[in-house]
Amino acid sequence: MYSKNWDLTPLYSGIDDPLVELDLKKALKLAEEFEKKYRKNLETAKMVKDGLKDLEKILTMISKVRGYAYLLFSTDTQNGNYKQLLIKSEEFSTKIYEKTAFFELKLLKMEDDKFLEFLNSEELLEYKNYLKNLWREKSHKLSEREEILIEKKDLTGVDAFERLYSEITSDFTYTFEMDGEIKKLTGSEIRGLFYHPDEKVRERATITYYKKYEEFGKILNSIYNNIIKDHAMECEIRKYSDPMEPTHIANHIEKDTIDLMVDVITNSYSLVERYYRKKAELLGKKKLKGSDLYAPMGKELENIPYEEAAKMVIDAYGIFDEEFGNLAKNFFEKKWIDAEIKKGKMGGAYCYGISPEVNPFIMTNYNSKLRDVYTLAHEIGHGIHDIMASKNSYLNFHPPLVVAETASVFGEMLLTEKLKNETKMKDVLLNILSSKIEDIIATVYRQIMYILFEYRAHKRCQEGFLSEEDMCNIWWEEMERMYGDSIEFFEVQKWNWSSIPHFFHYRFYCYAYSFGELFVISLFKKYKEEERENFIKNYKEILSSGGSKNPYQLAEIVGENLNERSFWEKGIKFIEEMIEEFERFN
Numbered sequence: 251m252y253s254k255n256w257d258l259t260p261l262y263s264g265i266d267d268p269l270v271e272l273d274l275k276k277a278l279k280l281a282e283e284f285e286k287k288y289r290k291n292l293e294t295a296k297m298v299k300d301g302l303k304d305l306e307k308i309l310t311m312i313s314k315v316r317g318y319a320y321l322l323f324s325t326d327t328q329n330g331n332y333k334q335l336l337i338k339s340e341e342f343s344t345k346i347y348e349k350t351a352f353f354e355l356k357l358l359k360m361e362d363d364k365f366l367e368f369l370n371s372e373e374l375l376e377y378k379n380y381l382k383n384l385w386r387e388k389s390h391k392l393s394e395r396e397e398i399l400i401e402k403k404d405l406t407g408v409d410a411f412e413r414l415y416s417e418i419t420s421d422f423t424y425t426f427e428m429d430g431e432i433k434k435l436t437g438s439e440i441r442g443l444f445y446h447p448d449e450k451v452r453e454r455a456t457i458t459y460y461k462k463y464e465e466f467g468k469i470l471n472s473i474y475n476n477i478i479k480d481h482a483m484e485c486e487i488r489k490y491s492d493p494m495e496p497t498h499i500a501n502h503i504e505k506d507t508i509d510l511m512v513d514v515i516t517n518s519y520s521l522v523e524r525y526y527r528k529k530a531e532l533l534g535k536k537k538l539k540g541s542d543l544y545a546p547m548g549k550e551l552e553n554i555p556y557e558e559a560a561k562m563v564i565d566a567y568g569i570f571d572e573e574f575g576n577l578a579k580n581f582f583e584k585k586w587i588d589a590e591i592k593k594g595k596m597g598g599a600y601c602y603g604i605s606p607e608v609n610p611f612i613m614t615n616y617n618s619k620l621r622d623v624y625t626l627a628h629e630i631g632h633g634i635h636d637i638m639a640s641k642n643s644y645l646n647f648h649p650p651l652v653v654a655e656t657a658s659v660f661g662e663m664l665l666t667e668k669l670k671n672e673t674k675m676k677d678v679l680l681n682i683l684s685s686k687i688e689d690i691i692a693t694v695y696r697q698i699m700y701i702l703f704e705y706r707a708h709k710r711c712q713e714g715f716l717s718e719e720d721m722c723n724i725w726w727e728e729m730e731r732m733y734g735d736s737i738e739f740f741e742v743q744k745w746n747w748s749s750i751p752h753f754f755h756y757r758f759y760c761y762a763y764s765f766g767e768l769f770v771i772s773l774f775k776k777y778k779e780e781e782r783e784n785f786i787k788n789y790k791e792i793l794s795s796g797g798s799k800n801p802y803q804l805a806e807i808v809g810e811n812l813n814e815r816s817f818w819e820k821g822i823k824f825i826e827e828m829i830e831e832f833e834r835f836n
Contacts, residue, residue, distance in 0.1 A: 252560050256611055257585035261318045261604075265331055270315055274342045277311040281349035284308060292356050295373035301353055302377055306644035310605045312346055313644075315339045317604035321588075324613050327420040328594040333413075344405055348398045355397065357381075358388045379502070379798055380645045386499050390488040400484065408480040411473050415754040418469065420596050422462050426455065437597040438615035445544045445619065456541040456740065463745040470748040471718045478711040481757050493708040497758040502650040502800040507812050508761060514818040515698045515764060519732050521822070521829055522695050525687055526736040528833050532680075540739035544688060548680030551620045556589065559616070559623045563630055566665040571786055577634045581612060586633070587626075589616035598751070601629040601658075603636030606647045610636040620685065624662055631661030639796030646798040651759065653801050655766025656773070657793055662689065663774045680835050687828050693767040694825065695732060697760040703728045704753055704760070721747060768821035769805070775824060776808055 262270050288301045319336040326332055357365065368374055369381050391397065424435045426443075428451070435443075443455035463470065485493055498505050530538045533545060554562075560582045568575020581587050586609055599614035610633040616622045635657035639647055648654070666686050673679055706724050710716055716724075722744035729739060729746075752759045773792075777785050785808075792804050805812050 252557055252582040253585050254556060254588070254590040254616060255585070256321075256588040256613075258318060258321060258611070261314060261321075261608065265322065265335060270318070270335070273311055273315050274339065277308055277315070278342060278345055278349075280304070280308045280311070281346040285349045285352065289352055289356075292353075295368050295371040298357070298368055299373050299377070302374075302380075302645060303643070305350060305353060308346060308350065309644050310607055312339070312343055313605050314608060316343060317602055317608070321602060321611055321613070324596045324600075325588055325592065326594045327417055327596060333417075336413075340405060340409065344401050347401045351397050351401070352394050354384060354387075355391055355394050357384065358391050376643065376798065377645065379800055379803075383499065383502050383800070390490060390496075390499075392488065396487075400487075408477055411476050411480075412755050415470065415473050415751070416596065418466060419749070419751070420594060423593070424458050424462060426458055436591060436593060436595070436615075438591050438595075438617065441597070442617045442619065444541070445546055445550075445621065447546055447550070449539075449542065449545065452541040452545060453539065453740075457742055460740075460742040460745045460749070463748045464742055467718045467745060467748060471716070471721055474707075474721070474748070474754060475711060475715055477754060478708050478716075481708065482712050494705065494758045497761075500650070501652045501762065502797075503652055503765075503812075508765075510813065510815060511765060511768070511818050512698055512701070512761070514815060514822060515694060516702075518822045518826075519695065519734070521826055522691055522732055523734040523736040525691065525829050525832065526733065528829075529684065530736070532835060537735075538737050540737060540743045543737065546681060547684035548677035549675065550681050551678070552618065554618050554620065554623060556616055556618075559618075559626055562623055562668070563627045563661075563665065566627060566668040567630070567634070567661065569668060570664050574634060577637055578630050580609075581630050581633055584609070586610065587612045587614065587629075589614050589626075591615045591617060599625050599629050601632035601636065603632070603639075603648065605644055606640040606642060609633075620681075621689075624665060624685075624689065627661040627665045628658040631658035634661075635793050638790065638793040641794060642796040642798050647796050649795070649797050649804075650801055651762035652765040653769060653792075653804055655763060656770055656804075659693070659767050659770040660773060660789075662686075663770065676835075680832075683828065683832055687825075687832055690767060690825055690828070694764045694821075697763040699728050699732045700750060700752070700760040701758060701764075702731075703747060704758060707747075707753075708757075765801075768818055769801075771821040771824045772810060772817065773808060775820070 284301075284304050287304070288297070291297060292301065316336075316339040319332065319339045322329070322332040323336045357368075365381075365385065369378060369385070374381065392400070419437070422437050424437070424440045426433055426435050426440060437459075440455050440459050443451055444459075446452050446455065481493060485496070488496075490496055492505070494508075495505070498508060526538055529542075529545075529547065530536065532547060533542065535542070538545070564575055564578045564582070567578040588611070595615065596613065597615065599612070601610050601612045603610040612629040612633060614622070614625050614629060616626070632654070635649070635654070639649065649656070666682065669682050670679065673682065703725055706728070707716065707721060710720065710724070725747040726744045747753065773789065777789075788807050792807055795804060802812055805817075810817055
């Protein structure tokens with residue numbers, strides 16, 4: 251039997267392990283030595299390379315402690331000891347940053363010719379993409395003292411607001427009546443009822459869930475306003491031309507590429523309306539309610555034991571490639587997953603790749619539904635990506651966010667193909683197809699809706715504090731723009747924005763999902779059309795590249811151009827074909 255609780259002892263034996271404190275102090279000591287060694291001595295490519303190697307050692311060590319603290323905290327946000335360790339690790343990270351911030355700044359203060367000499371040197375070849383993207387920050391970096399002050403300010407500023415949001419929302423419980431029994435449900439449990447076959451249960455669950463966010467609306471709105479204001483001030487100080495510019499730089503992508511993708515997606519919003527109108531028809535309704543978005547179609551696979559879910563995911567990856575199947579199996583056999591639902595645990599799911607030297611860990615909330623199996627397949631895809639990218643050094647380990655979904659979404663596609671091939675019952679096929687379409691709508695279209703809401707909120711907030719009504723109105727307008735008149739939402743669903751943790755924790759993160767989904771659709775079409783062995787070779791090269799190549803270079807591996815409108819339209823065409831297949835059901 252596979253355990254639903256992870257084993258973190260490969261990191262540390264426990265929160266009281268003396269190695270935790272020793273590693274924090276050792277990382278800080280290494281940072282102090284780093285400062286003495288390189289502050290005045292950075293004249294040759296070899297010195298730069300040695301400095302980057304030493305910096306990676308420090309980052310690897312502090313990331314291990316910080317990652318361990320976050321893993322603990324995410325499974326019990328109400329545990330004071332876990333919270334204390336997380337804050338302590340963040341404080342040490344700030345102290346380390348104080349000692350090492352000069353290094354990148356020193357590189358950026360070089361004359362252009364000198365930096366380009368380093369950029370093109372054989373000595374620094376493995377860091378070329380890192381240095382190239384660093385150069386994009388040249389005009390936005392401040393003095394060393396200012397950079398350190400911002401980092402220190404964030405501890406009790408934006409970082410504290412982000413933690414507060416997690417603490418408040420993770421502690422939400424919902425009183426809900428089911429089968430004549432009053433129950434206390436977690437956020438994960440009540441969201442699970444959004445997929446319930448009984449429309450009255452779905453409706454009550456939807457209203458109950460968002461009522462809680464409405465109840466805390468004033469607090470959550472205030473938190474979000476402060477996070478937006480902090481971002482606006484930093485953009486002003488750093489002279490960014492647009493609130494999204496820092497995200498584009500972090501993603502190693504150009505604004506024009508994202509604008510093109512967003513334009514292609516919003517111009518095909520009508521596909522969303524087509525899907526939900528057909529869904530209403532199949533459900534015997536004139537129009538869907540806001541609680542019908544995830545209403546199950548056909549015969550749903552449910553009550554899936556965790557052991558069976560593991561086998562489904564392992565097999566889906568194994569059918570594609572034996573190495574992938576074995577890597578997927580490791581997550582279950584080596585207890586790298588925490589899947590149990592518990593009070594105080596964060597909702598949703600994530601895969602945490604701490605560093606190239608440590609295996610990734612997955613947190614999820616397994617509720618025995620098919621969508622939970624998909625979540626496992628998704629997060630294990632991230633984990634496989636991390637493992638394959640671990641051949642790179644720390645600064646080249648993590649891929650840019652826009653391609654970070656490559657293996658995860660591909661894993662979902664593999665699971666869908668496996669299920670469709672093994673299932674001959676029409677009602678089960680309908681369920682699988684509709685579930686996948688709804689997942690794609692949520693990933694491609696809804697994430698862009700999120701970005702458009704977020705962008706408007708950030709731009710409006712520059713003019714002054716946004717009230718709860720202002721924020722809810724912006725959300726409502728973007729929902730109507732995407733869904734048209736195909737859905738009749740409940741008034742309380744205008745608070746949906748406050749339940750999206752990405753808005754609070756990461757600025758403009760969500761377009762990475764849309765990018766990743768359409769990128770993977772292109773890859774999957776090639777997988778079905780090209781010679782299998784050649785595709786798998788190229789695909790593994792993409793994953794193994796980690797962050798050593800930018801998205802444009804990764805696309806070139808499979809012969810694609812991200813600045814061609816046809817690339818994005820190819821993905822939209824694939825979605826339309828799936829909806830046409832769905833429309834043939836009666």
